[in-house]
Structure formats: structure tokens, C-alpha cells
Amino acid sequence: MSAPNRNRLASGGLIDRSKPLAFSFDGTDYHGYQGDTLASALLANGVRLVGRSFKYHRPRGIFSAGAEEPNALVELRAGARREPNTRATVTELFDGLEATSQNRWPSLALDALSVNRFLSPFLGAGFYYKTFMWPASFWEKLYEPVIRRAAGLGRAAVEEDPDHYEKATTFCDVLVIGAGPAGLMAALAAGRSGARVILADEDFLPGGGLNAEAGDVDRQPAPAYAAQVTAELASLPNVRVMSRTSVFGAYDSGTYGALERVSDHLAVPAPFQPRQRLWRIVARRAVLAAGATERPIVFGGNDRPGVMLAGAVGTYVQRHAALPGQAMALFANNDGAWRGMLAASVAGAHVETIVDVRTDVAPALVAAAQARGIRVLTGAQVIATHGKTLRRIEVATATGRERIAADTLAVSGGWSPSVHLTCHHGGKPAWNETLAAFVPGTCPPGLTVAGAAKGLFGLGACLRDGAAIGAEAAQALGFAVPAPDLPDMADEAFALTPFWHVAGSKGASFVDLQNDVTAKDVGIAHKEGFRSVELLKRYTTLGMATDQGRTSNVTGLAIMASLTGASIPETGTTIFRPPYTPVSLGALAGHHRGKDFRPVRLTPTHEWARAQGAVFVETGAWLRAQYFPRPGEKDWLETVSREVTAVRSSVGLIDVSTFGKIDLQGSDVGAFLDRVYINGFAALAVGKARYGVMLREDGLVMDDGTTARLAPEHYVMTTTTANAAKVYQHLEFCLQALWPELDVSLASVSEQWAQIALAGPRARDVLARVADGDVSNAALPFMGAIEGSVMGGVKARLFRLSFSGELGFEIAVPARHGAALAQALMQAGAEFGITPYGTEALGVMRIEKGHVSGNELSGQTTAGDLGFGRMASTKKDYIGRTLAARPGLTDPDRPSFVGFKPVDRARRLRAGAHFLKLGAPPDMANDQGYMTSVAYSPHLGHWIGLGLIKRGPERLGEHVRAYDPVRGEEIEVEICAPGFIDPEGVRLRG
Amino acid sequence: MADHPSHDPLAGVPFDRVPPAGAYGVTGEPGIVASTADEPFIALVIARNGHAASVAGRLSRAFGSEVADRPRAAITAASTVIGTAPGRFLVLSKTETDLPGTLRALLGAEAAITEQGDAYVAFDLAGDKVPELLAKGALIDLDPRVFRPGDAATTVLAHVGVTLWRASETSWRVLVARSLEASFTRFLIASGAEFGLRLDGRAPGRG
Amino acid sequence: MRYSFLSLLANGLSGQSRWTPAWRDAAPKPAYDVIVVGGGGHGLATAYYLAKVHGIRNVAVLEKGVIGSGNAGRNTTIIRSNYVLPGNEPFYEWSMKLWEGLEQELNYNAMVSQRGILNLFHSDAQRDAYARRGNAMRLAGADSQLLDRKQVRAMYPFLDFDNARFPIQGGLLQARGGTARHDAVVWGYARGADRLGVDIVQNCEVTGFLREGDAIVGVETTRGAIRAGKVAVAVAGSSSRVAGMAGLRLPIESHVLQAFVSEGLKPLVDGVITFGAGHFYISQSDKGGLVFGGDVDGYNSYAQRGNLPIIEDVCESGMALMPRIGRLRLLRHWGGIMDMSMDGSPIIDRTPVPGFYLNAGWCYGGFKATPASGWCFAHLIARDAPHEVAGAFRLDRFRTGHLIDEKGVGAQPNLH
């Protein structure tokens, strides 16, 4: 177990050799060390084949050492915790890690779909758009299912994600993104000023490039210097260092999204710890110090396992003491890559050949390489590679071609600054000819870029720039920044000759490794006119893979530019959309899933209702008692019919606390109500309530409800449950924005008052036993509203209202007394067989009575449609009055509110059925309206319905078809007046 | 899911019930103690147009603490007055059994008074980790260096509207709509479990 | 070049060297019979049908950038005809019919894939509303099925049936609904129009109108003035700005709608699913990415990007519906500028300005409308009378009160 890894250096690196970690890949056990990534541990164990590409299923190895990884994607963990498409290069190794290769069958080494590569001459860019059309019906049946199965990468878990996620918000003065040399110095400069600083870094070890740096900084090894600065930052109370935290998006007003991988480095999260935490970081200033990404050179066979970015080779050797191979070569166009390879050689890597496209490489570099026994080929290009995993490269030099043995080919085409976040507000990067790279353009407000992310490629320059930018950010916010102490660093000269593509290559030359987009595909796009960068990307899928084109975008652009003859900036820019790196959906959801998806509102009688055996139903955010089944009842209909019958014959009660309740106080409330209701309220007497209908300004009905006048300057309004918040907001708009001169104060009292409706012929008898005062018809007549008390001194508001059509009262008490009131009413009504009823029975009774509710208040109906036309005052202005008069809203042909009975009384009605004239063919031209609500009326012994039908009130008695093909039904119904029971209202006035 | 236990502090607690009093999350000394034991009398004062300053002044004199027309909590041993909106104040009292009556007498025609004592459940949150817990739901800056004792905010915590204030260096109060008590308590438990949270429920009696 | 087995074979054998541009990158001529402003799906489809159906071939499509770079390339690719109102449903069903023959019509595989769209419902009231809608669809000749909870579970067993805050009660299925490859639709119409003689002029932004009296007789552009018998505008997202140049104020606001795609995955979601208890809909592309979205961000915007609250809201809904997706990753999100009209329905109409034709107000529903929108707009332009399935999409309906408000939320564009 603790035997040294095959490709592990004996010493050096930032791994802890005393902490071996066991892991498996494709079922084979290996071990690595604390400080490894999965990729470094695989390399140290000599594993070179790790994945298959998207389209051609070509064998692929580890290509990079960071988030830009296009190849080394694995399924991490197993079972419900399976994480597809996980980059081995940023996966921190932990004991027990289990990884599996993906997008292959039956095995990684023997993938059946690798036959695709033999079809590759036919599968070029745009291939799909030109074929699979014959015959048409084969697409869904044959072609697409095959394509879908072959496409995709990893597999999602089958079970529910067992881990927890959290979201949190934090605030700072200066957010520093990236803890490399520039980021560390920026955080230090800002932190020393006393500003609140957050330093967020995606790695588990702060330091960035310093951790892969062979040289010294400030007279100590670079990683030690990083550790020293990190330690100082951690000691500052105003600085928060957030490792394993990727800032993934720059949103508006200085809000940044960040993902903290709290537990991803563990087999399972610690008790009560989330797997990941989403941070919203609100920063007054931000410093982007995200570094740069190396880009490859495109040549034949450049995707073979063993071909790797040069900087990644340096990282594996220096930071992880892992050798990507035993015989290395470099193919580059810049000095930086040389220096990295020389350092790797010093560290123990066997670097044998350097191939550089340039003819004018600095003699000192050439001499240094040769001094280490490295063969140097300048003015040369790699044109092909060989081996299942890399064994030989083929190089074209000025004098000819030769094959050179190498199991690892480091490639460097230069570096692209990580400008991603600078683009998130639409900023376009600018092309820098000297660097042959895009550098930040217009940045999001408050964000400045430091170090390599803005194109500074020397370590000293990055350190200095980071300090300056960090200081500037803090200073801009008014903090005094002490002069930073900078390590003395000289920079190596930057030398690069832009070079993108070895034109005379043999074999497929991949631009986008993950999506298998080749240089030839770029050529096809060019031939077919998809030449602007947006079209190129969409047509070829270049840059659309999980690596977001980090190593391919610029190269693809450059190849297209060379084909069109235009410059790179003329051809386009590569812009980046958030997120910077992919973010788990679980983290974005946080705690809000399952039953905690949304808060639940419970009525004051919830526990009481549960004790009564209630079945609950979701009504918006509320949970309400739907019905109260009793033993022996065969279905809900029997229960509901019993409840309805009990109310109609004796007495029942229901919690109606969910209605919106709004207190209105002031000298202008009456005038105000007149302006928001279609009917008049100014003359409403104290102690009385009135039903009102409210329109939107466009003339359609918004809501209905009753408003009672409790005192000369005190009213209380009820709204429907669904519209409570909307109506309150509307009233506040009217008062604050339209008529601020009115003396009206609004207060929501929905939560303060529990409200219970008591209905039925025995309602008064029951109430009389619970109320402390007189509730006789004289004291509390129909539509009366009085303040009093119940249960021996509990403050109460008593309303004589009825939704059911029976003698009815609504009794409001302070919410904490709601359950006690229900109990008291039950006790008082016991001798009458008082029955608790739920929303279903309430619905049945309102339908029997012909009252409108949510299904009719659809936002598509006018007051006239619903039969309230005559209620509308003609003597005053009110919201919606003017536009309600438009011809389209007053058309007599509009569907209007009426009742319906099945002609065959045994038939069941269905809401949602459309009305057709008898004999009319079922088509849209004959559509006359639809059934809005239905119920089985135990009182009548058959189903009844409410609905909207053209000229309804003129057609009472007419028979029409209720057409309901989605339930396979069609029945004949009779149009009738909407009140099925006691249309004269004798009962409720009783 | 079967291979590893999940640490759900709410396992077995129905979502439509206020979780019972007790200890949740990591064991040991709780990082947070949440309590709903204290049930103050509460009323909303709305200054009528043009009377905000006068009302604030009268409230200051009556309750013995500087009430300002801004999101602050004026705290004394017996009362707290919180600004929730221009000219709007939530008055909490431990002693005024007829708080609306007292306020009407005090403010006369200058303000509209609405009783709200049953509209809210008042959570007391104590412990160093309270700001970290609240940061898991809040979208406002509750850093103890910024949100000082006496600071108040009417805002949203994990989809639940609240009025909260910092009552002292180490204690915080949150008013939550009564119907949302169960959901809010679940948020507290889920977010506080990593610190250890002790929930002290209401004394039976007034609830 | 016509695409056939033969052409594919020939190109495969010749190293893909014989392909020719899918459409000409035309330079503008001084005058056209019709200028279509806007090189998105609607504009290109309009030009195609003008040429194909009405024989009007002296047509230019003017695009300020490259074709398909606006909403045509920034949507979630869903096609469906599951509307309820008589003003809408026949139109969208006509669009559905055109989708069903589109690829053969255009000789271009736009990957029209009828894997079904399922709208979940979670309450009796929602069920009733979906029944009403399903029946309306049948009246218009569309297909619809009302499924119960068991049937939904059989289709998508991995949805949260056991621990949901808002339990799934059933769904309205349109089996003919599905998705299409959005970019390919643009390219297919462009190629088809080009072959019929239409000039597709890219990087040509309209900066003003040429007037003769009241009438519009052409456009000013960044590539010079171009005269036209008729100017037809299909620039969703920019409708107010372009109409403003003609002196018109529109019943439209521009809002941002975000869309999301996950990393590529093996098949997981077959058809399109919409969540009825939150803002979330999802499908999976042929490449394997989960494509999903939710509500508009809610505020007027021309920024083509959104903010975290909606991203979180969408993912909360996604996790509530499909708790297995927690460990999958969001790969990209982006925003499109929606032409949100005041009743949530589009406008295809002449305007009070002679010579100026308007196609606008598609809200977030424009992609699925592409074929019928082009068809009906071409009809209007060619015949100066509305096509029968688009007769309700009048500009003056707000004045007359003949609104087409599917959601019933009134003149509040961000709620449609």
C-alpha cells in the first residue's frame, strides 16, 4: 500500500508522503498521497488512458492540471453520489475515492463506439444537419435514439442526491478572486488596510502558480512564500480566506456567485455539514486574479494520451512530484515553456527533446537545454504521434522528418489570460498582438484585473501588480493602505511567436479535444460560410463542451482567421458566459428541496384539524383541511357530501383564516374604497359589511371579498386566499403612488386573526353559546359586523356573512385562540352534530349557491361576465372603469357566468369541458365557453356546474354539449341560473 | 443513499409541525440557542401623513428610549420599538396588556394602531454563531461588525419574511409570521445543525 | 448544394472539400420589393415563405449582426401547440404542422423531435385549467392527453412523487410537442430563402426609415439607404427601438429570460417536462445537455444576462421536481431579450404607418412559432390581409379590448 508510486519522485512536491490515500479507478486499486489530485495520483501510478472523447470515442489521457481539462473526465463516487463528468485534474484525492471512466462500452480500453473514428471522414462538422431526413418518420424512431445513446458523457445518479446543500450570503469591501501570486498580494495589500477582504480560491491549497514554481521568492521556495502570505492573511480578523471556493459568476451590483466545496475532499460529508455551499458574495470592489490558461498547438494526433500541456507537466512534477512519463518531449513556441521543462528536468523528469517552431530561440535557453542533455530542434514542428498511448512523435524539421521516441509530449502554444469574469457583463476582451492573446476589455463595475489574468506573465510582475491593484481597491474605498513589502523579483523576458496549427500534419488535428472538433471541421465551417466566431461555434460545437473551450477557443478562432485572411480580432472574440466552472444544481437549490422547497403556512387550527382526522391540501403556500373523513366512508365524495349535508341541515365550521385581511384606518377610507371597488362603499354604515368587486386598471376582475366598517375610521377588508398579497400590494400602490393625499393607513392583519366560518341553520344557536354578547338577528343582522368577545373575554370580530348560502357567521379571534375557538364551537355545537368541514365542502356549497371563486376569477373575466355588471357604480370613477368599457370587454357575445345541470342527472360533470351547441362540429369556431367549476350537490342529488358560455344569461333552459375529449366524455347539459339552492337568500337571512 | 447515513437534523419531523423543543445537530455545547418562550405584546403604529417625527418623539418619551424613524430597535428592559417603514413602528412590550389602548391614548389622532401580538412568533437567538446561521438565509449584511446592537431590518430569510434586530452583542430577535413558524424553525435547525442548536419552545399557556 | 446520401458520400470521400456556402453573404442592392428587418428565425422564415408561397423573391433580410444571433439562438428549443385561447391555439397548431414537414421542405435536418411535452399539475384547479386547455387543443385539431398521477409516474418514475411539497397529481401531455435544433432552423430557412433568391445581408443595422409623406419607403442602414416597397420588421427584443424610429410606441417591454444547460449526460429526460408548482421546464438535447429554464427575471432589460435569484429559483424548482439532479452541474447560462407584450401574445399586423409591417411581442414563445410566424407574416405582407390563424394578433386589440391573455394576469408583461 505504501510502496512508492511507479512514477513518483522520491522527494519534493507538496504531497505528504506520510499520508497515503487508497483509491480506485475502473475497479483497480491504487494509492496516492495527501496533496494529490486524482489526476496527479493516476499519473504517479502510471495510468495514462483515462477517458473517451465525445464524438469519436477516441482514447484520451490527462491533458491539463486544472479546470480547463477537456479529457480526463470521470464518474466520481458511486450509487446515489455518482458525479458524472468530474475533472480528475481538480479532484482532491481522498481515502476511498472511487472513480470510473465514462462514455465507453464495454470498457475503457475496448470501446465499441470507437468505430466512429473510422466514420470520421463522413462525420464532419454539420454532418447531422445534412442527413437523417429520409424517411422523415425515422428520426424519432431510429436515428435520434441512437444518437442520444451515443452522445452525452457520464451518467447521472439514479437515486435522490443524499447530501445536503446550503446557500449563504456574505459581504466584503474587496473580493479577491484567485490566490496565486497576484491574488495573494492583492489580498495582503487590501487586508493590511483593515478593509473586509475575502480571498476565494478554487484550489485546496492557496498559492496558485507559486505551488508549481521551482524558484525562490523572497529568499525561500515559492510554495513556502505562498504559505507564509496565506498564514498572515488567515491571522487578520478582517480577512477571510476561502479555499476550495470557485467564484463562478459576476452578477449585478457587485454580487458574485461562488461555490464552496465543503466536503468534496471527503468520502462523505462530516455530520451536519453540507456537501457544498453556494455563496452570494456582495463586494464593493473585486480583484480578478484568476491567472491564465495555457493553450496547445494543434497538430496531427495531438489528442493521444501522453500529449499534455507543458505547464501541467510542470505542475505535476513540481507540486505533486509525479512524472507524467519517462521520456518527455516539448513542443512549444515560447520561452516560458522551455524554462518550465528545464526546471522539470532539474527536478528529475527525463526531458529528452525540445521541438520549437521558432528558429530564433534565445541561445542561452538552447545552451541550458543542451547542458542538461536535451536535444533541441528549432524551426521544427510535430506533425504526428504514434502509439496507443504516446510512444513516438514525428517531427518535421528544415532538413526532413524523423520519429522520436517519447511517452509524454508537453505542448505550449502560449497562454490565454483567464478573462472569464470580465465578460460576464458583456465586456469583450481585446486582442493583444504582443501576447497573441485576448486581454480583459471592459470589466464589470468595481472589478479590476491583476496579474496573469490581464496578461502579465512574469512572476515578479504578477506579485507587484497584485499588490498595487489590491491597494488601489482598498484605497478607492477610503482605506489607508500601508506600503506593501514586495519580494525582490526580476522577470524573465516574455518571448513568444504566435503559432496555432501545424498545417501539414498527418491524421486528425484536434482543436476542441472534448467535442472532437478538428482543424478540418473549422475548414468545413469556413467553406460553408459559418465564418464569424458565433456561427463557427454553433456549427462545429467548438468550445461548447464542459471545459467551455478554455484550451480551444482562441486556437479555433486563429485557424478560422488564417482561412479567411482576416485578423483574429476581425474574426471575432471569444466571450465567456457564466458560470466560470460548472456548478452543481444541488448547490444552486440549497436547502430548498423536498418538503422544504417552499415554506408552508399553517392555519391556527392546523393541529386541531389534524386531530380531527383532516386530509390536508396545498392551497398556494397554505396547507388547509380538505375534508375530514370518518371511518367507514368509502371515498372523499361520501365524506364531502356528509359535511355539506351537515351544514345545510344543522351546522358546521371551517377555518377561513387564509383569507387576506387588511385593516384600513383613516378619514378617507370610504373614499378610497370607492376608488378601488366597482361598487360604492362611502355610505357603508358602521357595523355593516359589504361584498365588493375590484378590477385591475385594464378593466378585468382582480379580486372580490367583503369589507366591513368597524368604526367610523376603521374598516377591515377580506381578500381571497390566492390574491391576498397581490391586493395588498395594489392598495399600497394606489395609496402611495396614485393618491398619496388620502388619509388611509393599511395594515395586514391576516396573521393576527384566526377566522372561523360557522354555517348552517343552527349556527346562531352555537354562536350564542360561545359569544359573550347578543348575536340575535337584531343585534347581528345579515351583513352585520361587530366587535365583541367570545369564550368569556377573548376579543373577537363577528361578521354575519355567508359563502355557503346558509345562515352564517365568521368569527375572528386573535390567532393564538383559533384552535380554542374551534374547540369551543365544537363543544357548543355537539348537540346539533356540529361538523368540521374542509375546502371541498366549502367549494360544493359555494357552487350550489352560485358564488364565483378562483376558477372564475381567472383574470380573464369582466365584472359583466360574472354577473356583477349591475353592481358597478355609474356615479364614480374607480380603478378599471374606463377600460372596462372597451368594446371587446362589453361584447354581449362574451362568455358569461351561468349554471349547468346534466340533462341525464346521473352523469358527472367535469370542469374544463368546453361548450358546443348541440349538433355543432367540435372545432374552435364552435367553441362557446367552458365549465369553470363542478360539484356533486348532495342537496340536489346530482352534479352541478358553473361556467362561462356565450350570452349565457339569455340562454337559460337551452341544452348544449359539454365536450371533454381529454377525459373521453361528452354530455348534454342544461343552462340554468347559477344559484342552485335558495336563490332568494332566505336561508342566509334567517 | 443506503451506503452512508445522511445527517438530516430534521429526520422524522413532519414538515407541517413546529419541530419539538430539544437539541439538534452536532452534540455538545450548542452554538445557538433559539427560543420562542418570550411572547411580547405587539402593536403596529402607523403615523398618519406628516406625523412621523412627532410619533417617534412621543414613542421615545413614553418608552424611555430614542425611537427614530429608521430601521433601528429602541430597546429598554420592558419594551422594544422597531422602525419597519417610514412612519411605521412595531412596539413590543412585556408589560402593557392593552398595548393598543395605551398607544391610542399616547398618540391620539396622530397614528393608526393595529394589534399584532398574535401575528408574530418572536424568536430569541443567542450565541456567537447566530450571524453565520442567519447568513444562510438572509440577503443583508449581518456581520457583527456592521450590523450593530440596535440595528433592525425587515427582510427575508430563506423565503420567509421577517423583522429582525440585534438586541445585544450576543442576542438577536426575529419576528416571524405565525403561520410560518414551523417552516422558519426548520430553517433554523437545518442551518444551525452544524453548530449545534438547542430549541426552547413556548411555554404552554398563551399559545 | 442539395443534401442527399450522394452529396454526403461524395464529400466524405473527398475530404469534405466540396461543400459550398449554405447561403450567400449578400451585399445590399439599392431597392427591394420587401425588406425584412431582422435575421432571426422569424425574419428568415418570412423571407422564405414570401419567396416560396407568394413568389415575391426580390427580398432582402437585413441583420445587424450575424443571422440567428438573437433569440433564435438563445432559447430552450421547445416546440408545442398547447395553448388555450382561440386567438392562439389555431396559430400554434398551424406552426406545429409546419414543423412536422419542415426538414423535407427545407432539405435541412433541424432535428425536429416530437418526444412529447408534459405539463404537470399539482392541484385540482390546475387540473381543471389543463383540462380546459387540453380540450381547446382538441377543438383546434391538436393532440392532448390528460394523464393521472400513475400515468405520469410510469413515464417519468424519477420525479419526486413521494416527498414533494406540491405533490404531482397528473399532467397534460402533448405527444407531438418536443424540441428542434434552434440554430439549424435558422440555417435551414436561410439556406432555403437564399436558394429562392432572397438576399441575406449581415452586419447591416437599420438606423432609420426612409419616408415619403407618412409612408415608409425604405430603410437607412449602416450599409447605406435601401428602398423597399414594404418594410417588415421582425426584431423581437428590439421591437420598441425599431418601431420608435418609425414614431410608434408599442405595447411591449423588453425583459430578460435566462436559459440553462448542464454538462452532457447519457439519456435521462426523454421529452419536455414542465413543473406546475414552480418555475421550471426541462428537456435534454441530443448532445446530452439538460436544457432548462424558468421565469423571466422580471425587470426591463436589454442586457442579455440575468441574475442569481432566478438562477436559484429555477434550480430549487428543478431539485424539487427531480431530486436526482443534485450532483449534475450547470454548464452555462445566458439571457435573451424577450419582447414581452402586454397580454402575453404576439402581434402580426400592419401598423398606422403605411408600408410598415410589424411582427413582435412573442414573449418567451417565439421559437415554437417560427414557421407559422413566417408563414402568416409573409401572407400579411403579400396580401395586406391577415392570415386566418393569425387574425387575432392585431396591434389595436389593446385599444378595442380583444385581449389574448392566456395567463389572465393583465397588462403586466413580466408576469406573462
Added chain:
Amino acid sequence: MRIPCPYCGERDAHEFAILGDATLTRPDPAAPDAETRFHDYVYLRDNPAGAHEEWWYHANGCRQWLRVKRDTRTHAISGAVAARADATSPRDAA
């Protein structure tokens, strides 16, 4: 996006509901062309790409209606004032 509420301070837009253009004035219902004016008021919008003054309601805060000045191209917010004339910002008053 964060909105500077004059009373509550800067708050995330998540706490607010937006109603749209705040430059419109509810017409006089007695005007002879009231229907046309109401049509314009309810339905027609300048919908500018750039500076926009709009109604935001601080639903999860002080429940004030604010007039917010915001750029629709950049989302940059340059100010917010309460709708009610006498509801001056306490910070201004201080």
C-alpha cells in the same frame, strides 16, 4: 442586482416586485378622450434601452413603492426615491 431602498438601505432585488415604467401618470377619467389616454397609460411603453425610471415595491421590506432609476442596458441603478412625497429618506433627513 441591489436596490438602494431609501429606508432599508441597499437590498437585493429579490426582496422587491417591479411594476414597470414610473413616468406614466394615471389619466383624468373625466377627460373626453379618457379611453385613449387610459389605453396609452396601461399599455404603451417607451421601453427604452438606457435610462429607465420604474416602480419597485419593497415587498419583503418596508413595503414602500419606490421610483428607481436604472439603466436597462447595464442594470446600473442610479437612485431610488419613495413614491410618497412626505416619506423622505431618513438618511437625507439625518
